[in-house]
Amino acid sequence: MTAVSALWQAALVLGGGTLLALVYKGFDRKLAARMQGRIGPPIRQPFLDLGKLLVKETVVPRTAVRWVFNLMPFLALVAAGTVLLYLPVGPFAPVLSGYGDVIVVLYLLALPAIAMALGGFASGSPYGVVGAQRELVMLMSYEFPLAVVVVALAWRVAELGAGPAFSLATLAGNPLWAQVGPLGVLGLALLLVALLVVTPAELSKIPFDIPEAETEIAGGLM
Incomplete structure (x- = not known):
């Protein structure tokens, strides 16, 4: 390319x-x-x-660490956009294929939440600190199950010898449902359930939306 x-x-x-x-x-x-x-x-x-x-207009609190407060939303946006460049789209290879693997994608998925938490801490506002703490608690609760799902799939792909185990293109091009036995299907079903639980958490959807405080008086990201 x-x-x-x-x-x-x-x-x-x-x-x-x-x-x-x-x-x-x-x-x-x-x-x-x-x-x-x-x-x-x-x-x-x-x-x-x-x-x-x-x-x-960009409003920066007087008590904020200005450069951190302004940089973190941009960093979160760049990380989210970079994830898209690792995804295979139809017959086309990922734009960044060969420049990382699914482990890099896991870090990139965690980076927006970390950036928003750092921005909340840098705001100098007690509400921002509360929101940042909630964001970090949520991050710790869903990143580990996501990593377990990815490692389990990569381990099975490595056993099949289908290619680089942690490559997104390899994982996408080798569906495992037809290549495992009954116990393997049960294991994949459990991984699917875990992924279905983790995905709303990654998107901060209900019931994993506590950092945004949608059900409280203060709406929006605290």
Whole structure:
């Protein structure tokens, strides 16, 4: 892959990922509203919110460590975007294939939560500190099960000799359901259950949304 084609593919992946994320958020809010008997915002509302966010004034608390407070959201965004570049999209190889493996992806998945916690601590606000503490507690609760799932899958792929065990492309290209016995299927089912529990935690969805305090008086990330 040439540098130019890699840049084009990276731009398409990041742009497509951002578009799908905003559309998903719109459908998510619409569905939640309908389940609560409300009309809810339009599906395009996340796009409008993003536009408003980009033109808002940046307010930094007087007690904040300014450079840390300003850097952490950017670091979280870069880490989340970098994860997309490790994912194989259809027949195309990942943009960053050969520059890391699923272990790097695990670190990148943890980095946004760590960055937001550091930003909360750097705000100098007691509310920010509470939110940061909650974020770190949640991080410790879901990162270990996620690592166990990944290591278990990689261990099985290594036994099959299908390629680099910790490569996302290898894991995606070698479904294990047809290559294990009954006990193996049971083990994979347990890993799937663990992954289904971990995924909402990674996305800070209910009931793993305590850092955002959505059910408390103070709305938004504390």
